[in-house]
Amino acid sequence: MWAHKRIHGAAPAPVGSGDDPPSSGPTAYAFGRFVLIPERQVLMEHHQPVHLGSRALDILTLLVQRAGALVGKDEILARVWAHSVVEDSNIKVNMAALRRALEGDGSHRAFIATTRGRGYRFVGIVQQIHWTETTALGAGGSLLPRRLPALVSPLVGRHREAAALMDDVEQHRLVSLVGPAGVGKTSLALSVATQLAEHYRHGACLVDLAAVTDPSTVPATVAAALDLSVEGPAALSALCRCLEHQELLLMLDTCDAQVDAAAHCADELLRRCPGLRLLVTCREPLSVSGECVRRLRGLALPRSASRLTTARAMCFPAIRLLLDRAAAHSRGFVLQEGEAGKAAELCRRLDGLPLAIELAATQLVDHGLDGLLQQLDIGLQGLGARRGGPERHRSLDAAQAWGWRHLSAREVRLLMAASALDGDFDVQKAAVMASRPGSGLEALSRPELVGVLSALARKSLLTRDLRDGAPRYRLPETTRAHGHARMAREAREAARPEHPVRPALHEIAGRPHLSAYGLRAVRAGGDAAIID
Ligand SMILES: Nc1ncnc2c1ncn2[C@@H]1O[C@H](COP(=O)(O)OP(=O)(O)O)[C@@H](O)[C@H]1O
Ligand SMILES: [Mg+2]
Incomplete structure (x- = not known):
């Protein structure tokens, strides 16, 4: 994982120029799918070390630090073989090894251009970054970035929806999961992204757009979630350059307040970054080309609440969630025989919304099913009051107010x-x-x-x-x-x-x-x- 990436359209600032990003990790240079960390004498490709001799790495460091400029053979000899006298052919041998490492069998773009008889020029776009010590070691020892938060508790129900969403993400590069506030979009998308992350060379990342108030900062917010930093009017373009060689599943979460900006950003990213897939959550579709839209409704409920037995009621995820959460909140809570119909009615009045059900469940012991139903007769005020999580998830009223914004x-x-x-x-x-x-x-x-x-x-x-x-x-x-x-x-x-x-x-x-x-x-x- 890298931090505080600064993106240079042209040559990077020379090391020690006073323009270095303030960070604790060693200075590194990112270009294409590579990161060069001179202090460690390491070149990483897709987070895996590349086998290269120290001279080849020194040449690469010199060229990368002077990206865009012609570096003469004499300068290379003086810098890389400072205390020995060697033939020009040494440069050629090391340059060939470098090219093999950077360009493979020729299927990748060239990073080093030769000016015959004069020298070499690094022609890739370089970003000066800081390699952090906290780089996460993923499964199997690979350096897969871990950028998805964990789900606090497992999902109740949603098996069919999760399977369908996985298929959608495999088939489409942009999938939007849409639905009302609190229906469980983020939870479901996160669960799916977590399961799919290992299929992407660069893993998966969640970008929370809920708090963005200025649409022009959407690209910077996406970049920040990836530990990159882009600024200014060309921020989106810089972000695209950074991600153009990445194989990544990006979750753009809670785009509700910035639909236009998120749509523009998604459209541009998809066009310029072929290895990128987007899983969006929003109350509405982004309406960009190629979008696969899936609507998420409330958790399943029985059609009729009459003659519902407690055992049968537990087959319905909405009721199961209500009772699970009530029992977790207050040990010993059990649904009495004969109350299943009321539990179903309560869940129906809450539209099967997991958020609403969770909030009501915390008050079930205090008010009982009858009390909660009576309270709902009057309004949503007073239903639910929890401390953790975003403000909009703390009460039913707050969730509604959020849904009505904009x-x-x-x-x-x-x-x-x-x-x-x-x-x-x-x-x-x-x-x-x-x-x-x-x-x-x-x-x-x-x-x-x-x-x-x-x-x-x-x-x-x-x-x-x-x-x-x-x-x-x-x-x-x-x-x-x-x-x-x-x-x-x-x-x-x-x-x-x-x-x-x-x-x-x-x-x-x-x-x-x-x-x-x-x-x-x-x-x-x-x-x-x-x-x-
Ligand atoms: N299937 C589910 N099972 C259990 N809890 C759920 C489920 N779906 C959502 N939740 C809970 O409901 C709340 C709202 O879910 P969230 O995914 O944030 O909704 P949205 O993104 O649609 O606003 C969260 O506290 C979440 O943990
Ligand atoms: Mg959400």
Whole structure:
């Protein structure tokens, strides 16, 4: 593994010039698939030492340190054979050995050019780096970089999805695993990347793009994950140069907030680095050519919760995860016979989302299944509070707020309006909701409305299925609850006498289209602002 790589488009700064990267490891030079470490008298190819004599290594060091410049025979003799008198032929012999090592049987590009009668010039692009002592020794003693974090606990379920994803990664150079926040994209992709890493000469690496706020820094963030450093407007190009000879599986994780920049970066990397494969996780596809898109849905649930036995319930990963995590959180927790249906209902109300299930499980002992279901009637607030992990995974509300980030105003308004509808709905029904005064969508034309619905489905905030050739949309329960809470908060803050959802709530009886969530919220007395 190398650290603080500085990329030079032309010749590297000479050693000791005062321009060296600040690091503790010895200075080294990376070019193509090689790294030369003069202090150790070692040349590595794909992390394996190359057998070369010391004179050949000295010549290579001299040429690499003066990359781009013509180095005369006299200078080579003076520097490499300083205290002995030798024939020119010594240079030729060592140069031939060097060329064999660098160019193989001629199938690789030439790094050293000869100017007849005058000398030699190193013509590759060189990056001055620091070789770190922490270089990881991979399986079998090879120097395979280990850049994937470990999964904290094994996945529950997902066997079929993992097998399919592995096939996809083998067949496509860009695979995007898309789905809502907390559905398990990162976990599944990481599990697959870990299993596939050894098939790639340079292993696999995860780049977390969740915290990137400036799109222009996406290439630098990718580089940093690889212990490289690239800067400025040509950063992407420099990154491509670094990776053009690498065989690497790169996980671009959580691209949600930087879809355009990640798409541009992925497109360029794929075009210029033939040995690279990308496994992307995002709430939406990158929409670049050659992309294989796979949607991840919640963990499997029983179709019906009635007459479900405890033994049967354990066949469903969503329920198994709930009970596993509850038992891990509190020793002795067991599902009572007769409660399997309620556990299934809880998982359904949480859309089978592993994150939501994990958070709820930590409160199962305190509240019981009935208590949690009642709490969900009122909203997501108060569900889950854990310390570790990213902020967006600490509570259900935080996960939803993250999922709603970077939506357009129209998309937010539509989600809020649709949170008053129960079950699935078609464009017609959405149009009725949108036309309600105060929805904020009154001015939307039908094609614009369809556009907003499509964008929300693409971003995994709505599910879309075709029925009789026409799309039907559905809000996941957790999204609906969040939308409803936002609507209620807005009404409260604006102290509005009327709100689009309010007339509907006043007419609960005989209005089957009204969201069961809204209905439960009213019955539970959870939102005084709406009920009046
Ligand atoms: N199949 C699974 N089995 C057990 N836990 C899971 C599974 N999938 C996800 N998780 C857990 O759920 C949480 C969210 O998963 P994550 O992969 O980060 O979701 P996403 O990337 O879609 O936002 C994490 O704490 C993770 O450990
Ligand atoms: Mg993720």
